[in-house]
Amino acid sequence: MDQLDKQLINLLQKGLPVCEQPFAQVAMELGSTENIVLARLQLMLDSGLLTRFGPMFDAACWGGDFTLAAMEVPEERFEEVNQIVNSFEQIAHNYQRTHRLNMWFVIGTETAEEIFEVIENIQQKTGLTVFNMPKEHEFFVGLYLPV
Template sequence: MDNSSSPSTTKNMSKSRKCQTVELSALEKQLINLLQHGLPVCERPFAQIAEEISSTEQAVIECLTKLRSEKVLTRFGPMFDAASLGGAFTLAALAVPEADFDFVTEQVNSFEQIAHNYRRDHDFNMWFVIATESAEEIEKVAQAIERKTGLKVLNVPKLKEFYVSLYLPV
């Protein structure tokens, strides 16, 4: 497992919150709502979608291309089960003393096996995903983080994942 996209460094959410929302056209809204549920698996999926919303295949293709290039859609296509791609994952957390927060962030982020890392408002204030090639490597990374930071890692791998049906209507 490699983390190919470039890591974004600390983003302050309260700052970025305000200006990110985009204005959407009626067709854009329709497509975003419809395609969150899924794209039909057939030779001309965009023609089938166009028919459902009384549009044209060309208009649908242009609209989706724009939404993707503007990154309103972060992904479009098959979503693979991460575990099926090989490798092991876990969610882990640290309770970091406030004074050490920047230092610990740097230490934790320096591991290429750390995929996501979020600051959260709790005693356990740093939550990150460790993604590795093997289960043994997860243990090694967790132990290395403990050595580097002197903090105990709370390691909470998933025991069971539930089916979700997230829908963000616009």
């Protein structure tokens, strides 16, 4: 990554301009050209550094629902339980974390009721308790990782 790549990552994380030629505008701000900017971004997408340009949104506003859930999984069962949990298409992120509750995952569904169905199914298939922690209040959303 050179200086231009870093500038692109930092600037575009804050938002892509919503106009006819967004990359031309970005190029102008950074003293580059539209073609160079597009080429650099393509390289970074290809290498897996960046995933895509998309919206960050509150699923609840769009008729979907989310929750954060956690489980205490015995170490020797971790891989097995992990496969069961991840087999549900509604599971988004799934992280192993340093705590007695060692498996943390996000469930994203189209309806609020579906969340409970997924939790119930996971509990039945694993025999373990799922801790359900839906968000009650959101104070800040602004993932920004400068490079």
